[in-house]
Amino acid sequence: MESINKKKIFNDPVYGFISLPYDIILDVINHPYFQRLRRIKQLGLTDVVYPGALHTRFHHAMGCTHLMGQAIDTLRANGNEITEEEAIGVTLAILLHDIGHGPFSHALEHSIVQGLTHEDISVLFMAELNKQFEGKLDLAIRIFNNQYPKRFLHQLVSSQLDMDRLDYLKRDSFYSGVSEGVVSNQRIIKMLDVVDDDLVIHEKGIYSIEKFIVARRLMYWQVYLHKTVISAEFLLVKILKRAKFLARNGSDIFCSPAFKLFLFNDISKEDFQSKKTLESFTQLDDYDVLGAIKVWSNHSDKVLAELCNMLVNRHLLKVQIQKEEFSKEEIEKHIQLAAKHYAITEEEAKYFVFNGNIENNAYNPEMDRINILFKNGSVMDITEASDNLNVQALSMTVRKYFLCYPSI
Amino acid sequence: MESINKKKIFNDPVYGFISLPYDIILDVINHPYFQRLRRIKQLGLTDVVYPGALHTRFHHAMGCTHLMGQAIDTLRANGNEITEEEAIGVTLAILLHDIGHGPFSHALEHSIVQGLTHEDISVLFMAELNKQFEGKLDLAIRIFNNQYPKRFLHQLVSSQLDMDRLDYLKRDSFYSGVSEGVVSNQRIIKMLDVVDDDLVIHEKGIYSIEKFIVARRLMYWQVYLHKTVISAEFLLVKILKRAKFLARNGSDIFCSPAFKLFLFNDISKEDFQSKKTLESFTQLDDYDVLGAIKVWSNHSDKVLAELCNMLVNRHLLKVQIQKEEFSKEEIEKHIQLAAKHYAITEEEAKYFVFNGNIENNAYNPEMDRINILFKNGSVMDITEASDNLNVQALSMTVRKYFLCYPSI
């Protein structure tokens, strides 16, 4: 594959400009596998609440790449060696970290593809791209999979303070208009260093890290787990479930060829080994899913049509959120009301009435730590380093229960 | 139709918050005719150059509504009477001013629907909504059509300084990341007044107006008429043309039912008198068009497949821009090259090679003036009021010629 290097600067409302420093980065961006991310929104259906939140996984990946360039500069300035080859590798790794995402993958991860996470698919994409680019992604793949000796490079791609999080919090906050989520990326990155092959943050940055953890928690409740977004996403799951049910019972279901493959078949991990399945997957994006749902809102199946109508015209289900589980009686009551209202069976009514729980854990030190480097050379986890309890508090998981039902 | 008034505040990255002051505004926003604007991007294909420019006509309409509220407050504070009924009317008029837009209407205005502008369709929508809302839009329609005695209300909806322009320049600048386009809306609105039933700007605001006109011109060249955007939009026109050609020659063309109606038939102004056609039109949005094009990129017709491929994977045609017309010889040369390269006829090659011109007129005082009110009470057009030539210069039309062809 030949290098076609034309454009190196992209406008970005978030950072002003994004410079792409290496030809291979541009070549990968120009590849159809990557261009498809232009058609996959970063936040799925979140725009039902925040109409500005239409940014794509494409733009997020470019933002991460931009931040990676800044992180490399800082780490080098602080005396940590990063060779040019490593710089390219780690930049490619962050560029491609989310390439395995399908449409609305937050909601549909287990509806469209079974037994395979988006990370698994990312790995498959990288392998295939590495073939097409004749091995130029070798190092990127090793860094992505944490198989490269310099562990801190992997941590730049995947850890509590990776460029992914730093970009998505800022970007999601920016496009949703939820200014509370704003994170001081620039300051955090300027405080990065490496001790014993681990990323650390200089002591001076401690308040920025606290703020980062708090902002992350707030973004969860206010955006990612906003009750109306939850309601819309589970509605989408129910729509897919009903469509699959009808498809498998011989009903005629309008959809694009690529979507048909995944709707009418159970595509497994093994299927994905074939390049053909992978290619089909690359044809799938938000347009297939929402385009079909719009058509289905006129379907003869009353359940499917009504569900789709709700999503298309934003007449969403009601949602209640509380700290305790909902009682069986309450759920049952709503099922019966719905069955009666729509003149459908109670089984069918469960498409309209459903419950579940959501969790928010702003910082989980057991999985992975944020290390603070003190002037005296000692390193401590942020929960110990912080001068009061609130960071510790934030490391506790908060669970809430929700119940969706039609407003009749 | 019953009032269901729940949400009154929307987050907007541009203004922070948008408050919607009247129940009828919310009811109209919740109507499916309006909700469809969520699926129509304000800037069509501009995201091929500016990846952040994904904002919708829905969000723009809400932004205009927000600015209208500020304009009403200022005008009232300056002693101009606007009754509550008029305030509701003019706010509804701006909310609905663009409701007749179809997908990619900048490019497709004459490809999808013939003999009908989006303004015509807006009027049809308003009439239908007025029926459904039992006459509550009467005054809004009179203001929109400039049939209401207080002429300045119409000017708030449609003139050189209407809320439409004030919002779109700021919003398009914001989402594209082209900071040069930023306009000081707040200041311009604070300077609004009425003299002899015409909107005027207080003398103090004269530099803001100059800046507004300059910003508008820059946005034209840098965003709306960016050569790569031009290339993508005309490519889309060619795709539709080829698809229609194939459709009418009996080829199988994947598309949604609504899209099919417009692709396989010539829908005329008369057809639009039926509510059924209008309803079909409301089912049509960006998802139908781009969803179909993605499928067509695998079509057996080589021309269609290649054109679609170019758009989907962003391998766009080359564009040249110059101040003089392109010679027939040069165009002919590219047609022959393309025909040879793709092994197609010269007639078919014209899908890949085409030329045209674009014009930019930042301020046209012949159509409509921007009036400056001086302290001594006199009123002058901005081109006379400004202390130098540059505003006058901006009122001249600039024309450029473009030529698109494959980079072979």
Add this chain to the structure above:
Amino acid sequence: MESINKKKIFNDPVYGFISLPYDIILDVINHPYFQRLRRIKQLGLTDVVYPGALHTRFHHAMGCTHLMGQAIDTLRANGNEITEEEAIGVTLAILLHDIGHGPFSHALEHSIVQGLTHEDISVLFMAELNKQFEGKLDLAIRIFNNQYPKRFLHQLVSSQLDMDRLDYLKRDSFYSGVSEGVVSNQRIIKMLDVVDDDLVIHEKGIYSIEKFIVARRLMYWQVYLHKTVISAEFLLVKILKRAKFLARNGSDIFCSPAFKLFLFNDISKEDFQSKKTLESFTQLDDYDVLGAIKVWSNHSDKVLAELCNMLVNRHLLKVQIQKEEFSKEEIEKHIQLAAKHYAITEEEAKYFVFNGNIENNAYNPEMDRINILFKNGSVMDITEASDNLNVQALSMTVRKYFLCYPSI
């Protein structure tokens, strides 16, 4: 005093524009007592660390006034009656809430004036202004002193969520460039309501409040109690102390007449009852203090000259911060070192070596609560209403100890 009403809109980098709605507000702003706030920086010496933090108490007072207008609009829209007279009263109260501040009052509150807080002096100023404006400030004064029946009006001026805090956090964050302190004022104000005559925040605003409390804490550590700022402010205290000592021992001390009055005399609460003392106080601002210190850096008294030199040329003392008190031995050691280095007595060396502690209490519910109003009508304090411990944690006081000494 006659009304001279000319300018109603001020540019403000923070909010864009500040509109001043009432003539009496403008008249008070134009009064010399208020104009002097133009010459008193809001953050004293903080610009030794954050060179942008030069904004004045004048600008802060105008910002508060702007926010008060928004709060009044929201509260009225939510159905709480605020008469025009009350609106003017509460706006005047916030405009004047800080008028009693002298230069560097954070540091010098007890050095320049004894036995009198800046609040006491504010009350004296208001009384005097009320005389000059013939009773037009009556209501403002009652609200300021919490003597007016509608208690919530006082809370807008002075409480955990008053317009003072909302403005200063945002403004100080803005001008210092510490983006972590940014607070979503607009959202918090939009959530204001009144229950049982107390200000409350609607449930939806709960995360904004959490964020507000966290931001406040961070601003304390990162700006208000930044160790270098502490070092500069205590240096200033020492300078004043030495200057007073010399003055009372007959040394010649350059300073302005107004400064002389306060430097050479102990001005008491009683003295302030005379309009003459009050007028002298209005002549005192940052220019007197820093202007004199610059001259003193050439004084024949070695201690004074060296201290002033440090401040003027920003060769500040070293500061150490820790969680435990410093031992007497350690302090003594530095005193001896300083005495030796400067060839001065140990008594004199204490001007260069001193210790103390600083406290940060982001939220103190015992003093005053932030009430959250739930949809079911119940009202709870934020520490109970929040779904985890971190807000509770923030309500605990954190104390740190500091030690300053010359870097020899």
Add this chain to the structure above:
Amino acid sequence: MESINKKKIFNDPVYGFISLPYDIILDVINHPYFQRLRRIKQLGLTDVVYPGALHTRFHHAMGCTHLMGQAIDTLRANGNEITEEEAIGVTLAILLHDIGHGPFSHALEHSIVQGLTHEDISVLFMAELNKQFEGKLDLAIRIFNNQYPKRFLHQLVSSQLDMDRLDYLKRDSFYSGVSEGVVSNQRIIKMLDVVDDDLVIHEKGIYSIEKFIVARRLMYWQVYLHKTVISAEFLLVKILKRAKFLARNGSDIFCSPAFKLFLFNDISKEDFQSKKTLESFTQLDDYDVLGAIKVWSNHSDKVLAELCNMLVNRHLLKVQIQKEEFSKEEIEKHIQLAAKHYAITEEEAKYFVFNGNIENNAYNPEMDRINILFKNGSVMDITEASDNLNVQALSMTVRKYFLCYPSI
């Protein structure tokens, strides 16, 4: 002089962070000659209109230094050689370009010091600093004086597109809150290149340059030449004139020792050759001037007291602006009115009544050009390169006449 390198990152509300890359830069910043710029406002008395415009020459110099770093990066990335030594030199040159400014130098350039521009004084300061830093500023001085072979380095310090202008337009716009002046520095700098040893801008940046020229013009009328600012600045000139007059007639005039030197003597170019005069000049800043004026507002000379009162309490003279000169009769009329009103002589009344003119030339290609580099390699001046007349229009000088007089 020893290197003391501690702090390398400064918070800046405009750019987020300013990194200072070289030790010598920090050493110069820490020198008292440079620290004095902390006490000299960039925009003099402009805060009488824009209360946020309190930023200092210190902050501006650091901003320029920051932009210079970006320019060096871009130029190097575009293949232009800049050695490390040259990078340090050009950065020092921009850091020190304004070090010769005294307080309110826009107004007082010829009142405080005669026969010497601030550029002359800058050169003297650089020479003295070069001595103290043992020749480390040699290259910086050659670049500053355009005596270094690589001419483009000088152009980065002083030309139509130097870092000085790029920073001050943005910074002044930011702090004044006049958003119309915002300039896209980042984009302009990214477009920089060198052809034949001259700075050029890539064709793509042409609209940004147009915008830059327009913004500059608007900032002139709206900020730098705002009529109220003009009125305040000329008032200051009159105050100094009166104070000098009184001083030389034996009147007692309160002021700091440094100010006294310049007020009671005519300091010439020759005097400045002595280090002592230079050192005295470094003691002079805004605090001396405004501090004294505040005291003078109680002076026994009625003229001086009244003039100072006007400035201190912001009861400024009225200003009229027009395109034609004011007639002698009109001026005479105001002089007589003032003389009568204040019971002073007509000669004295001229302190209160004065006229003059102001000019605005947004772009003067005769002095110095902005070169645009086209893809075909040709280079053209922006006025030829731009596709319409407005830039040409902006290169014409606009002159306006003003008349100030008391509002009696």
